[in-house]
Amino acid sequence: MSLSRRTLLVAAAGTTLAACAPTTSPAPPVPTAAPVPTAEPVATAEPVAPAPSPTPTAAPAAEVPAPAPAAPAALPTRAFVTARYADAVPGAWGLDVPGVLTTLPRAAAPAVALTFDACGGPGGSGYDAALVDTLRTHGVPATLFLNARWIDANPATFESLAADPLFEIANHGTAHRPLSVTGRSAYGIAGTRDPGEVHDEIAGNLAKLTGLLGRPPAFFRSGTAHYDDVATRIAADLGQRIAGFSTNADGGATLPAAQVRRELLDADPGAVVIAHMNHPNGGTAPGLAAALPTLLAAGRTFTRLSDAFR
Numbered sequence: 195m196s197l198s199r200r201t202l203l204v205a206a207a208g209t210t211l212a213a214c215a216p217t218t219s220p221a222p223p224v225p226t227a228a229p230v231p232t233a234e235p236v237a238t239a240e241p242v243a244p245a246p247s248p249t250p251t252a253a254p255a256a257e258v259p260a261p262a263p264a265a266p267a268a269l270p271t272r273a274f275v276t277a278r279y280a281d282a283v284p285g286a287w288g289l290d291v292p293g294v295l296t297t298l299p300r301a302a303a304p305a306v307a308l309t310f311d312a313c314g315g316p317g318g319s320g321y322d323a324a325l326v327d328t329l330r331t332h333g334v335p336a337t338l339f340l341n342a343r344w345i346d347a348n349p350a351t352f353e354s355l356a357a358d359p360l361f362e363i364a365n366h367g368t369a370h371r372p373l374s375v376t377g378r379s380a381y382g383i384a385g386t387r388d389p390g391e392v393h394d395e396i397a398g399n400l401a402k403l404t405g406l407l408g409r410p411p412a413f414f415r416s417g418t419a420h421y422d423d424v425a426t427r428i429a430a431d432l433g434q435r436i437a438g439f440s441t442n443a444d445g446g447a448t449l450p451a452a453q454v455r456r457e458l459l460d461a462d463p464g465a466v467v468i469a470h471m472n473h474p475n476g477g478t479a480p481g482l483a484a485a486l487p488t489l490l491a492a493g494r495t496f497t498r499l500s501d502a503f504r
Contacts (some may be wrong), residue, residue, distance in 0.1 A: 309364075325474075325478055356407060396434060
């Protein structure tokens with residue numbers, strides 16, 4: 195059986211920072227994306243006077259343009275989020291709290307969702323090209339959670355990944371912080387301290403990715419994948435679905451290849467698997483390369499998160 199999510203994370207607590215280095219001080223507020231402007235009014239054509247009755251060849255009325263599509267509603271501002279949740283008290287904290295999706299819906303359950311984090315920052319901005327090449331070789335789709343700092347450090351790689359229909363790009367936060375409204379931390383990484391900082395952590399990279407992709411990403415995962423249940427409500431207000439996990443395949447990029455292989459082989463149908471794509475010298479890529487042929491030969495299928503959660 196696959197090691198439980200809790201067991202792996204406790205075991206890796208001392209070393210998981212190798213995959214996603216902590217920030218040494220709280221990140222400054224991130225400017226929010228400009229509100230989406232409302233649609234411009236659509237002018238109708240000037241009315242056409244009816245032709246005099248004796249004239250049988252009067253011109254037909256001018257065609258009125260169709261109304262423009264309505265502009266999408268603007269996302270909540272930092273000020274709105276701060277005011278709305280100023281007195282909210284969290285009732286839960288951890289990996290699996292209300293608002294976090296940890297397994298695929300029943301209709302997609304025969305498949306498995308592979309998700310890979312790229313955390314960015316000191317020690318976390320590498321790129322595991324071998325891992326991505328393995329996915330491409332076998333035609334296996336995946337959802338890639340990219341942090342804003344990792345994108346800034348790997349612009350050409352980002353463009354290549356974003357252009358590949360095999361992959362879905364998702365939001366891994368602006369400064370890779372646990373999502374809390376009270377300053378909770380995880381694995382030594384300081385969490386957001388209030389609703390405004392929760393907004394910044396989500397919205398900063400949401401704006402970046404929306405600009406780069408031409409559309410907003412559908413899914414979000416925080417640094418360390420820890421949340422309180424007020425923070426998950428804020429994420430929902432910002433149009434982000436939070437992806438947790440049911441199988442931790444690489445223990446924060448600390449597990450050897452043989453154990454990564456075993457975790458992948460033991461993942462149940464319907465699992466959401468978390469691993470990392472920012473440590474090319476770790477065991478994740480060789481473990482994946484060893485597991486995929488066996489899984490595919492056994493008929494296991496894979497899905498991007500957006501294809502499963504339609």
